Amino acid sequence: MNSDLNQGREGLVVGLDAGGTRTRAVLADLADGRPLGDGTSGPGNALTVPGPELVDHLAEALARAVPEGARGRVTAVAGGFAGAGHQAQGADEPGRVRARTALSAALARLGIAATTVGVHSDIETTFATARGNPAxxxxxxxxxxxxxxxxxxxxxxxxxxxxxxxxxxxxxxxxxxxxxxxxxxxxxxxxxxxxxxxxxxxxxxxxxxxxxxxxxxxxxxxxxxxxxxxxxxxxxxxxxxxxxxxxxxxxxxxxxxxxxxxxxxxxxxxxxxxxxxxxxxxxxxxxxxxxxxxxxxxxxxxxxxxxxxxxxxxxxxxxxxxxVSDGSPGAVALARLAHGTGR
Amino acid sequence: MNSDLNQGREGLVVGLDAGGTRTRAVLADLADGRPLGDGTSGPGNALTVPGPELVDHLAEALARAVPEGARGRVTAVAGGFAGAGHQAQGADEPGRVRARTALSAALARLGIAATTVGVHSDIETTFATARGNPAxxxxxxxxxxxxxxxxxxxxxxxxxxxxxxxxxxxxxxxxxxxxxxxxxxxxxxxxxxxxxxxxxxxxxxxxxxxxxxxxxxxxxxxxxxxxxxxxxxxxxxxxxxxxxxxxxxxxxxxxxxxxxxxxxxxxxxxxxxxxxxxxxxxxxxxxxxxxxxxxxxxxxxxxxxxxxxxxxxxxxxxxxxxxVSDGSPGAVALARLAHGTGR
Structure with missing residues (x-):
């Protein structure tokens, strides 16, 4: 475990890639996006993975990426979910609703009280990995x-x-x-x-x-x-x-x-x-x-x-x-953007 | 109902086409192959239709094609079944066994005691419809x-x-x-x-x-x-x-x-x-x-x-x-061949 991380005071962000075969969480520095931790677990498709299992997989990946001592410093979380519709389809798009509910439960279980929590389709987080963060x-x-x-x-x-x-x-x-x-x-x-x-x-x-x-x-x-x-x-x-x-x-x-x-x-x-x-x-x-x-x-x-x-x-x-191998770096970029950084 | 048929003494044959969507039985004259009756019922695929249902469908088609008074004069029956393997695959090929068992039960139910009962794949009976009965x-x-x-x-x-x-x-x-x-x-x-x-x-x-x-x-x-x-x-x-x-x-x-x-x-x-x-x-x-x-x-x-x-x-x-629309005329031809006629 990174002792700097446990003793630091800087803000942190988490990006999640919840795909059909695995879920990956990446912890990063809010200010510069530098990756500080990484964790994977089972499938995270928002439509096909049963709710309680989805919460477990998200919580497992998060717990592996974010050391206990650092959980209080996570200010923004963004996740890209397979099976989740995109923002333009409305907040009540079924996959988005399921993803948001599961992610909230997983964060609560670990005591991560981020001020912004973003739910995206995996296509959005994948695109957000592009160099220079184009729109x-x-x-x-x-x-x-x-x-x-x-x-x-x-x-x-x-x-x-x-x-x-x-x-x-x-x-x-x-x-x-x-x-x-x-x-x-x-x-x-x-x-x-x-x-x-x-x-x-x-x-x-x-x-x-x-x-x-x-x-x-x-x-x-x-x-x-x-x-x-x-x-x-x-x-x-x-x-x-x-x-x-x-x-x-x-x-x-x-x-x-x-x-x-x-x-x-x-x-x-x-x-x-x-x-x-x-x-x-x-x-x-x-x-x-x-x-x-x-x-x-x-x-x-x-x-x-x-x-x-x-x-x-x-x-x-x-x-x-x-x-790119997966959308988690893009999810980190979106978490930083949502917090007003990362441009 | 054909009164000639009920009062006749000539030998009769039956050809069956048991397909994936329907079963058709054709009654014909043994001597010249002339069609004398026709009956259809539900699916007859030997592998996919459950046994008791297959017997019902065969018996229904047979009962419609063969008037009660003529049933004792049927000397040969041949059926072409979807889902039945062909002769060269052996008598214990699963589809053939199922087809033979169901056909015997249906014939017994109607009191048809033909001396020859042939079970074929639907491809065999289809080919037997060719003009001139080639091999x-x-x-x-x-x-x-x-x-x-x-x-x-x-x-x-x-x-x-x-x-x-x-x-x-x-x-x-x-x-x-x-x-x-x-x-x-x-x-x-x-x-x-x-x-x-x-x-x-x-x-x-x-x-x-x-x-x-x-x-x-x-x-x-x-x-x-x-x-x-x-x-x-x-x-x-x-x-x-x-x-x-x-x-x-x-x-x-x-x-x-x-x-x-x-x-x-x-x-x-x-x-x-x-x-x-x-x-x-x-x-x-x-x-x-x-x-x-x-x-x-x-x-x-x-x-x-x-x-x-x-x-x-x-x-x-x-x-x-x-x-050809279906293999029942070919099944009639095979029934007559099996009885030594039809060449």
Whole structure:
């Protein structure tokens, strides 16, 4: 524990990123935004995580980020919540109400009596991570799902994509993972080209080794895959997928990235098509040359597999692209802004 | 009721088509295959309809097709079941076992003691409707789902497609209906072109009239659709779709057919892509010039909306294409064959 922090007198702020898979809290100095502590816990989606559990996860992340001795000095808190609507949708937007109620309860439990507590959508906090803290620009999220938003005066003014796995999210992790399984099935019945994805997907789904294609299947000069095994493969693959929630198809996205690195043509084409869809999603918001674009999610975070191909495809727009891992630094920025600092 | 039938002495056969939405029984003359009676009832999928209900539906269809006085003269029964595997998969294939058990119970209930009772997959009975009763050829089914099969010696030797709504069924009614909703969402956020499908889909999903696009939206020189309404439309459309089982997306397929007839470019492109997928599905089975292709399902039955474009696209193969509404005539043919007649 930071002894400076416990003995200090300066004001502190907390930024929270409450996402579908984890909640992260960051403690920072009010005056200069310098990070002083960090804590993570379980899922924080304001709509899908049950209320009491949401309070627990927020309180856990906060307790880990803010030492007991420092809790009295937190003057502003801001949280970005997956599942929370934005400010323009009104204070009674269901996700915002749930997020605000849970955050108040978590703060009370820890004895944090901040003077300003801000609840935001995760898109707002993600955008707030942009360098120089601009009020207008674009956000593109490509994780399990895919959505883009135009931000005006710090709130989303329009969105593109984000239609969920059944209807859209083209170019997302779900879409890439489903494409991997589709390519495997198409190779198996002869509609599609041989690909190493057939073996990789079958293994990941726990198919009996006896029905998998040979190890060199899909590789140049690789061994053929017998018709009998192809039929058995399909018969095992379909129920293995259908027995799990559809969104689990996103689990196979990393296989596609690896196969593309190993020059598998089918995998490479899936990723090219994914990047094309993401470009289309952000292009529907009519990007203006030079404006900021914050990108995040597993595919576009720093070192994300689609970050470089995406920025290459958008190069002609000269956007100021900032990849971020999560929105907690943006939440810190919004907390400082709400307290009248941070500009 | 046919009095000839009640007073006759000739042998009779029954063919059954037990599909996902209805069960149909056809009574026919053993000697010449002439249809003498017909009855329908509820769903007959051997895997998804609970056992007692399956027996009820089979018995109802049989009772309607076969007058009481004629039941003692039925010498052969054959049924084609959705959800039943084919003969080559063995007598203990789960769907076949369920179908056989239910059919025996239904026949016993009605006092029909046929000497031969055959259980088949619906693909087998569909193919058996082909003119001249060939043993080898192709079947293409495009209804809610889409699958093709190569038939050798009257049983499926290979299949293509049929991967279900989550992973495939490209070109099916589900795929077309989902494409309609996707096109509406893409028009609404600016990723896609204006289309009359936006209004049609919104109406079919029961959206408030106030959020629908103007009536002339998507028509040449049509009125624009305001950004505010587009956002409201998307906010209403997504939950309306997600609140229903995914397969209900197939309900919107007829809208696409109507819109394409009215020269909507987006709808026309959806149908062209659907036909392309169906051609690809059957092409994976390496069709040989002149061989029989039986097509069925809502999209390819006689007068089905994709029948003509599909046959046009396959014209170079000179296949003998037979569109059929259901497999019950094929089941009659198989019943007569099993009794040593019908060649």
């Amino acid at each position: 207008d620009g674009l956000v593109l999220v490509a994780g399990t799902g895919a959505v883009a938003a135009r931000i005006a005066a710090r709130v989303p003014a329009a969105t593109s994509g984000g239609d969920g796995w059944l209807l859209g999210d083209d170019g997302s992790g779900f879409w890439i993972g489903r494409s991997a399984v589709r390519s495997a099935l198409r190779a198996a019945d002869g509609r599609g080209a041989p690909t190493v994805l057939a073996r990789a997907v079958g293994r990941e789904l726990g198919l009996p080794p006896g029905v998998l294609p040979p190890e060199s299947y899909g590789v140049a000069d690789g061994v053929a895959w017998s018709a009998v095994l192809r039929t058995a493969y399909r018969a095992h693959l379909l129920p293995a997928v259908m027995d799990r929630p559809p969104v689990r198809l996103a689990d196979h996205a990393p296989l596609v990235v690896r196969a593309a690195e190993e020059k598998d043509g089918v995998a490479g084409e899936i990723l090219r098509e994914a990047v094309g869809s993401l470009v289309e999603t952000v292009s529907a918001l009519a990007p203006r040359p030079g404006e900021p674009l914050v990108v995040t999610g597993g595919l576009l975070a720093p070192h994300g597999p689609l970050l470089t191909p995406l920025t290459d495809r958008l190069a002609h727009l000269a956007l100021e692209v900032t990849p | 080898d050829g192709l079947v293409l089914v495009a209804g809610t789902g889409a699958v093709a099969a190569r038939i050798a010696a009257r049983v499926p030797a290979a299949t293509s497609g049929g991967d279900g709504w989550l992973l495939g069924d490209d070109g099916s009614g589900f795929w077309i209906g989902r494409s309609a909703v996707r096109s509406a969402l893409r028009a609404a956020d600016g990723r896609g072109a204006p289309t009359v499908l936006a209004r049609a889909v919104g109406r079919e999903l029961g959206l408030p009239p106030g959020v629908l696009p103007p009536e002339s939206y998507g028509v040449a020189d049509g009125v624009a659709w305001s950004a505010v309404l587009r956002t409201a439309y998307r906010a209403h459309l997504l939950p309306a779709v997600m609140d229903r089982p995914p397969v209900r997306l197939a309900d919107h397929a007829p809208l696409v057919v109507r819109a394409a007839e009215e020269k909507d470019g987006v709808a026309g492109e959806i149908l062209r892509e659907a036909v392309g997928s169906l051609v690809e599905t059957v092409s994976a089975l390496a069709p040989r010039p002149g061989e029989p292709l039986v097509v069925t399902g809502g999209l390819l039955a006689p007068h089905g909306p994709l029948l003509t474009p599909l046959t046009d696209r396959l014209a170079h193969l000179a296949l003998e294409v037979t569109p």
